[in-house]
Structures are given as structure tokens and as C-alpha cells.
Amino acid sequence: MLALHIDGLVKRYGDFTAVDGISFDVPEGEFFGLLGPNGAGKTTTINSIVGLSKITAGSIKLFGLDVTTDWRAARRLVGLSPQEYNFDRYLSIRDILIYQAGYYGLHGKAVRARADDLLERFGLTSKAKQIYTRLSGGMKRRLTIARALMFEPKLLILDEPTAGVDVELRLELWSFLRELNREGTTIILTTHYLEEAEELCSRIGIIEAGKLVALEATRKLIGERTLQDVFLELTRR
Ligand code: ATP
Numbered sequence: 001m002l003a004l005h006i007d008g009l010v011k012r013y014g015d016f017t018a019v020d021g022i023s024f025d026v027p028e029g030e031f032f033g034l035l036g037p038n039g040a041g042k043t044t045t046i047n048s049i050v051g052l053s054k055i056t057a058g059s060i061k062l063f064g065l066d067v068t069t070d071w072r073a074a075r076r077l078v079g080l081s082p083q084e085y086n087f088d089r090y091l092s093i094r095d096i097l098i099y100q101a102g103y104y105g106l107h108g109k110a111v112r113a114r115a116d117d118l119l120e121r122f123g124l125t126s127k128a129k130q131i132y133t134r135l136s137g138g139m140k141r142r143l144t145i146a147r148a149l150m151f152e153p154k155l156l157i158l159d160e161p162t163a164g165v166d167v168e169l170r171l172e173l174w175s176f177l178r179e180l181n182r183e184g185t186t187i188i189l190t191t192h193y194l195e196e197a198e199e200l201c202s203r204i205g206i207i208e209a210g211k212l213v214a215l216e217a218t219r220k221l222i223g224e225r226t227l228q229d230v231f232l233e234l235t236r237r
Helices: 042-050 071-075 093-103 109-121 137-148 167-182 194-200 218-226
Strands: 002-013 016-027 031-035 057-062 078-081 155-159 186-191 203-208 211-217
Touching: 002 042, 002 186, 016 042, 016 057, 016 186, 016 211, 031 042, 031 167, 031 194, 042 057, 042 078, 042 155, 042 186, 078 137, 093 109, 093 137, 109 137, 137 155, 137 167, 167 186, 167 194, 186 194, 194 218, 203 218, 211 218
Parallel strands: 031 186, 031 203, 078 155, 155 186
Antiparallel strands: 002 016, 002 057, 203 211
């Protein structure tokens, strides 16, 4: 079963083409990485997958469901941890999680228990009653991931999950994401950190100027792209 099937995705903003005919598949259970420089089209691709951006041409399927025609069912399967914080600043951390489940029609004791469980798992229990502006940067990052997991998505998409996060927390997040993937969640991650993709992802796609320019097994891709000749010119002073 494919978790994600993208066929000829095009996204234009007016006359500007942000995504220019991208196609790739992600099988269920994979940990997949999307790399590329600033402005390459990674977030636009992700926004098209989760329904935040209306696609111009092409098609996207999540677990066989078309995100345009079967959007309601498709969206229940995918959780997004976005690059930018978009929390309600008047809600407590715990309520942010509980409200998120509410958007998916889930409520009651089980939802409250899940929120408490995720707060514990992400080390946020002591902050449960605070508003998000009182959290540190790393805590906010953890909260975006916890929120994306509230309705137990089969596919988790993380848009630069460790941007601005210290080394210790990054290692902690990596180990958590690995565990989540082992438990069966398919994960797609965008990052600027090559070592992060190398550490976590079994395959990597590289996007440049809206096109997919490489898609390989991580080991092969890193082997090919990091071997460089270094020339040193030695002069006597
Ligand atoms: P980064 O690594 O910096 O997050 P990215 O690969 O995620 O970059 P996108 O955010 O997808 O890049 O942007 C791709 C291109 O589309 C950029 O040139 C950006 O300015 C443009 N773009 C994105 N959103 C819009 C929008 N709503 N309207 C017009 N142009 C947009």
C-alpha cells in the first residue's frame, strides 16, 4: 500500500510556478526525507498534500484516497507539524491538543487521556495549563508534533521539525520519531540538515526550483553527493 502517491503535481501562484511537475511515491511505513534549498517548493508540496494549498494540476493520493475528491477521508489520515507556529494564543497547552482532536470530530475521556499521554511523552506535563507564548522554542516545537499526533494519523508530515532546536533536544526528537516510525507511522520530513535526513530517512528526494532533481536510497545519495576532491595548494612563505 502506498501512503502517498504524487503524480505530476503543479502549483502556480499567479504566473509563478512554485512546484513544476513533481511525481513520487512513499510506501506505507517508510521514513522519507525531502531536502532542498530555501524556496525550492518543499512547503508548497506539503501544503498541497494536506489540503492547505489548492493544486493547479496533477493528483495526490493518500492511502489510495484522492486529496481533492476524497478530501474529507484523506485529511483524517495525515497529521502536519508545520514550520511556523500557528497556535491559539489564548488556549492552554492541554486545550490546544484537545481542540485539535475536536476538529477531527473526536472528544471525551479518550481524547483527554491522549492529550495527557502526549504531554507526558513530550515532557510538557508541567506546562499543561500555560499558554504557548510561555514555552521555550524547543517546547513549542515539541507541541507542534504532539498536536499533529492527537488524532493518530497514519502519515505524519514534519516541516523542518528541528529548526532552531538545540542538539540535545534534536537527538531526543530523532529517537522519538524513530520509535513512532517503528510503531507503524509513515513519516515524511523536510529538513535543511543533511545529517538529520541521513540519520532518519531510508530514502531522500531533493527538490530544486520546483522540480524533483534526485530520489534515491539515503546511503546511495549521500555517497554520490558528498564525495568531493579537495585540492590544496602549498606555498612556502
Ligand atoms: P524553505 O526551505 O525556505 O522553507 P520551501 O522549499 O519550503 O523553502 P516554499 O515555501 O514551498 O519553499 O516556496 C516555494 C516558492 O513559492 C518560493 O519562491 C515562495 O516565495 C513561493 N510561494 C510560497 N507561497 C506563496 C504564496 N502564497 N504566494 C506566492 N508565492 C508563494
